[in-house]
Amino acid sequence: MRHPFHPLFAKTFDVVKRRRVSGVDTLTLRHSEHGTLTVPREWTDLADPDPLVTPGQTAARLNARRLLELAALLRELNAREPAAET
Secondary structure: OOOOOOOOOOOOOEEEEEEEEOOEEEEEEEEOOOEEEEEEHHHOOOOOOOOOOOOOOOOOOOOHHHHHHHHHHHHHHHHHOOOOOO
C-alpha cells in the first residue's frame, strides 16, 4: 500500500483480483486479519509510473511550467473582463 494516508500504508498484500470499476482500475487484496479489501490500483506500487518523475527522484510538488501557463491564462482572462463599475 503506497497511499500515504491509508492506515495500512507500507504493508504488503497478495492480489486476489484485478478489475475496472466505474473507469478506475482496482485491486482486491487479501489481508490476513481483515479478509479482503478493494483499493484503487493507484494507491499501490502496481500503479503506472508518473511520466513527470525521473526514476530515483521524488515527485515535484509544483510544476513551474504549468504555473507559468496558469499565470498567463489568468492574465488573459483578466484582460478580457470588463472593468467593474464602482
